Amino acid sequence: MANNPHTTPNSGGPNDTDVKTTENSKSDNLERYRSDAEGHDLRTNQGLRISDNHNSLKAGERGPTLMEDFIFREKLNHFDNERIPERIVHARGAAAHGYFQPYKNAAQYSKAGLFQDPGKKTPVFVRFSTVQGSRGSNDTVRDVRGFATKFYTDEGNWDLVGNDMPVFFIQDAIKFPDFVHAVKPEPHNEIPMGQSAHDTFWDFVSLMPESTHMVLWTMSDRAFPRHYRNMEGFGVHTFRLIDKQGKGRFVKFHWKPLAGTCSLIWDEAQKLWGRDPDFNRRNMWDDIENGDFLEYELGVQVVEEEDEHKFDFDILDPTKIIPEEQVPVTLIGKMVLNRNPDNFFAETEQVAFNPANIVPGIDFSNDPLLQGRLFSYLDTQMLRLGGPNFHEIPINQPVCPFHNNQRDSMHRQTINKGQASYEPNSIDGGWPSETPAAAENGGFESYYERVDAHKVRARSDSFGDHYSQATLFWNSQTDVEKEHIIDAYTFELSKVARPWIRERVIQEILPNIDLELARRVGENHGIEAPTSKPAPAEELGRSSLQSSPALSLMARLPNNILYRKVAILVADGVDGDQVEAAKAKLKAEGAQGMVIAPSMAPVKSTSGKAIVPDAMLNGQPSVTLDAVIVAGGEQSVKTLSQSGMGLYYVQEAYKHLKAIAAIGEGQALLSAAEVPTQEDGIILGATLDDVFTPLTKAMGQHRVWSRDEKAKLMSA
Numbered sequence: 001m002a003n004n005p006h007t008t009p010n011s012g013g014p015n016d017t018d019v020k021t022t023e024n025s026k027s028d029n030l031e032r033y034r035s036d037a038e039g040h041d042l043r044t045n046q047g048l049r050i051s052d053n054h055n056s057l058k059a060g061e062r063g064p065t066l067m068e069d070f071i072f073r074e075k076l077n078h079f080d081n082e083r084i085p086e087r088i089v090h091a092r093g094a095a096a097h098g099y100f101q102p103y104k105n106a107a108q109y110s111k112a113g114l115f116q117d118p119g120k121k122t123p124v125f126v127r128f129s130t131v132q133g134s135r136g137s138n139d140t141v142r143d144v145r146g147f148a149t150k151f152y153t154d155e156g157n158w159d160l161v162g163n164d165m166p167v168f169f170i171q172d173a174i175k176f177p178d179f180v181h182a183v184k185p186e187p188h189n190e191i192p193m194g195q196s197a198h199d200t201f202w203d204f205v206s207l208m209p210e211s212t213h214m215v216l217w218t219m220s221d222r223a224f225p226r227h228y229r230n231m232e233g234f235g236v237h238t239f240r241l242i243d244k245q246g247k248g249r250f251v252k253f254h255w256k257p258l259a260g261t262c263s264l265i266w267d268e269a270q271k272l273w274g275r276d277p278d279f280n281r282r283n284m285w286d287d288i289e290n291g292d293f294l295e296y297e298l299g300v301q302v303v304e305e306e307d308e309h310k311f312d313f314d315i316l317d318p319t320k321i322i323p324e325e326q327v328p329v330t331l332i333g334k335m336v337l338n339r340n341p342d343n344f345f346a347e348t349e350q351v352a353f354n355p356a357n358i359v360p361g362i363d364f365s366n367d368p369l370l371q372g373r374l375f376s377y378l379d380t381q382m383l384r385l386g387g388p389n390f391h392e393i394p395i396n397q398p399v400c401p402f403h404n405n406q407r408d409s410m411h412r413q414t415i416n417k418g419q420a421s422y423e424p425n426s427i428d429g430g431w432p433s434e435t436p437a438a439a440e441n442g443g444f445e446s447y448y449e450r451v452d453a454h455k456v457r458a459r460s461d462s463f464g465d466h467y468s469q470a471t472l473f474w475n476s477q478t479d480v481e482k483e484h485i486i487d488a489y490t491f492e493l494s495k496v497a498r499p500w501i502r503e504r505v506i507q508e509i510l511p512n513i514d515l516e517l518a519r520r521v522g523e524n525h526g527i528e529a530p531t532s533k534p535a536p537a538e539e540l541g542r543s544s545l546q547s548s549p550a551l552s553l554m555a556r557l558p559n560n561i562l563y564r565k566v567a568i569l570v571a572d573g574v575d576g577d578q579v580e581a582a583k584a585k586l587k588a589e590g591a592q593g594m595v596i597a598p599s600m601a602p603v604k605s606t607s608g609k610a611i612v613p614d615a616m617l618n619g620q621p622s623v624t625l626d627a628v629i630v631a632g633g634e635q636s637v638k639t640l641s642q643s644g645m646g647l648y649y650v651q652e653a654y655k656h657l658k659a660i661a662a663i664g665e666g667q668a669l670l671s672a673a674e675v676p677t678q679e680d681g682i683i684l685g686a687t688l689d690d691v692f693t694p695l696t697k698a699m700g701q702h703r704v705w706s707r708d709e710k711a712k713l714m715s716a
C-alpha cells in the first residue's frame with residue numbers, strides 16, 4: 001500500500017467520497033439498460049430495418065433457402081445460442097428487488113455503512129431457489145431453499161448467500177462435489193428430478209453421520225414452504241462483524257419472516273408438482289404485483305470472541321446452530337421485497353451471488369465450509385456467465401463507482417480511458433488509487449487474526465458431535481411435526497431399492513437421533529431398530545439443551561390472515577350478496593377471496609345478478625389456496641354436490657388440514673363429500689357473520705393441526 005504519491009491518507013478518490021445510495025439507486029442504475037420496443041421498428045442487431053419477418057430468402061417460392069439470407073442467419077444464430085449453463089446447484093429460482101433498512105444504528109456491532117442510519121434504505125436483490133432440480137423442475141419438491149441477498153451498498157456489494165435451513169450436510173467444502181453428485185438425479189438415467197428419495201442420496205448421507213442434523217431438517221415440513229414470505233433465512237456459517245475500533249465479534253445472520261413460518265403438507269406439495277409447478281414463484285410474483293410485499297427482519301446472534309469456546313459445540317462447525325435460547329437473536333433491520341424484475345434472464349438468471357462479496361464491517365470465520373465457498377462461486381460463474389466480466393452485467397454491478405486495472409477478456413463493455421492500466425503510475429495521475437484501510441468509508445482490511453499452525457489435512461475433534469443437535473431438533477418439534485418427520489423418512493426410504501441402505505439408516509443413524517423415531521420408521525419398513533444408541537459417545541455429543549421451541553415451525557404462527565387466499569365455492573343459484581360480502585370482508589383483513597365455479601361462465605346468483613368467477617374448480621384446485629368457504633344457495637350447493645370436482649375440492653381441503661366454512665345450505669356439500677362437520681376447523685353457520693371470525697381464527701393457526709390423524713382417513 002501507500003507508495004503511490006497520489007493516495008491521500010484517510011480519504012478515497014475525490015469522486016468516490018460522496019456515494020449516497022438510496023432505495024432507488026439500483027433501479028436507476030438499471031434504467032440505462034432497459035429496452036422498450038414500443039413504437040419502434042423491427043431491425044437486425046446491426047440496425048437494419050426488416051421488411052419481412054415471415055419468409056426466408058429462397059430461390060423461387062418453393063425453392064431452397066439461400067445462404068445469403070443474413071437476416072435469417074442472424075436470427076437463428078442468436079436463437080441457437082440462447083441458453084447458458086444452468087447453475088450446478090440452485091438452478092431453479094425466482095427473485096425480487098427491494099430494500100433493507102436498519103431499525104437503529106448498529107455501530108456497536110459493525111461499522112458497515114448499511115447498518116448505521118435508520119433513515120437509509122439500501123437496495124437489495126433477493127433470489128430464492130431450490131437446490132437439486134434443474135431450471136425447469138418443480139417449486140414444491142422436498143428440498144432446501146436458497147435465500148440469497150445482494151445488498152447494493154455505498155461501499156460495494158455485500159452478498160448474504162444463505163439458505164432457509166440454518167445448518168448444512170457436510171463440514172468441509174472438499175465433500176461438496178460428493179454430496180451434490182449423490183443428491184442430484186442419478187447419473188445413469190437422470191432420475192429422480194429434484195428429489196432426495198433415491199439410493200445415491202441415502203447411501204451417501206447414511207455413510208456421513210455429520211449430515212444427520214441437516215437431513216432431519218429436510219425431512220421436516222420446512223422442506224416445502226407455503227410461500228417464500230413464510231420462510232426463515234440463515235447465513236448458516238458463523239461470520240464476523242467488525243466495529244470501528246477493529247474489534248471483531250462472531251455472528252450468525254437470520255432472516256425472520258414477518259408473515260410467520262408456514263409450510264405445505266407433503267401430499268399437497270406433491271400434488272402441486274402437477275397442479276402448479278410454479279407455485280412459489282407465481283405467488284411471490286402475484287403478491288408483489290398486487291402490492292402485498294414480502295417482509296423479513298434481519299437478526300444477528302452476536303458472540304464475543306472471548307466466548308468462542310464456551311459452547312458445547314464448535315461455532316465454526318456448519319452442522320450446528322447456536323440455539324436462540326443460548327444467544328438470542330437481535331433484530332437489527334427490515335427487508336421489503338417490493339418490485340418484480342423486468343426480465344427473468346437478464347436479472348434472475350444472470351445474477352451472480354458470492355459469499356466472498358463483503359464490505360468493511362463484515363468478515364469471514366474459519367468455518368471450513370465457508371472457506372471453500374469463498375473459492376467456488378467466482379469459479380463457477382466464470383463458466384456460467386462466460387468469463388471474468390460478469391460483474392459488468394447490469395444486475396451484478398455495484399451502485400457505487402468501481403475502477404481498477406483489470407482489463408479485456410470476453411464481452412468487455414467498459415471503455416477504459418487512459419494509458420496506464422497499472423498501479424502505481426505517474427502517467428494517469430496515479431488513478432485509480434488505494435484507499436487507506438482505517439479511513440471513514442475506507443478501504444477494506446481483512447480482520448487482524450493470528451494464524452499460527454501446522455499444515456494438516458484433518459478435522460478438529462470439536463467437530464465430532466454429529467447427533468446431539470439432531471436430537472435437539474427432534475425434541476423441539478410438536479407431535480404433529482414429529483409424525484410428519486416419521487412419514488417423511490418412511491416415504492423416502494421406500495424409494496431406496498437397496499435394502500442395506502435402508503437398514504443402515506434405520507439401524508445406524510436414526511437411533512442416534514431418537515430411539516422412538518428409529519423404531520417407528522423401522523416398523524414401517526419391517527426392519528428392527530436397535531434399543532440403544534449405537535454411535536460412540538463422542539458422536540452422540542453432549543448438548544446441554546434438551547429442547548428449543550424456536551426450532552418448531554409453530555413458533556412463528558401468523559395469527560392473522562394477511563395475504564391468505566380463500567376459495568369461495570359457487571355455482572348457479574348462489575347467494576350473490578353473500579359472495580360479495582365474503583370477498584369484501586376477506587379483503588378488509590388483508591386476504592384474498594377467489595370465487596371458484598364449475599366453469600368460467602358467469603354464475604347466476606339468487607338476486608339475478610351475474611357473478612364472474614375468478615377461476616374454475618380444476619383450474620385453481622384446493623392445493624393452491626389456504627381455506628374454503630362454501631357459499632349458501634340451494635341450487636348452487638346441489639350442483640357442487642353432484643360434481644366430482646366439487647366434492648373433491650372440500651375433501652382435499654379437509655385432508656390438507658385447511659379451515660372450511662359452510663354457510664347455510666353449504667353444509668350439504670360437506671355431508672355429500674363425507675367431510676366430518678362436527679370438528680374443529682369445520683365452521684358451520686347460517687350467515688357469513690356467524691362463520692367469519694372463527695374462520696379467520698382457524699386460518700391464523702395456518703392449519704387445523706388437531707385434524708392431522710383423522711385426515712389420514714380421507715381418501716382424496
Ligand code: HDE
Binds near residue numbers: 369
Ligand atoms: Fe452454495 N453454491 N455451495 N451453498 N449456494 C452455489 O454458485 C457451494 C452452500 C447457496 O441464487 C453455486 O453461482 C459450495 C451453503 C445459494 O444464484 C456454487 C458449498 C449455502 C446458492 C456453490 C456450498 C449455500 C448457491 C452454484 C460447500 C447456505 C444460489 C451456482 C462448501 C449458506 C445462489 C453458483 C443464487 C449456489 C457452491 C454450500 C447457498 C457451485 C462449494 C452452506 C443460496 O458455486
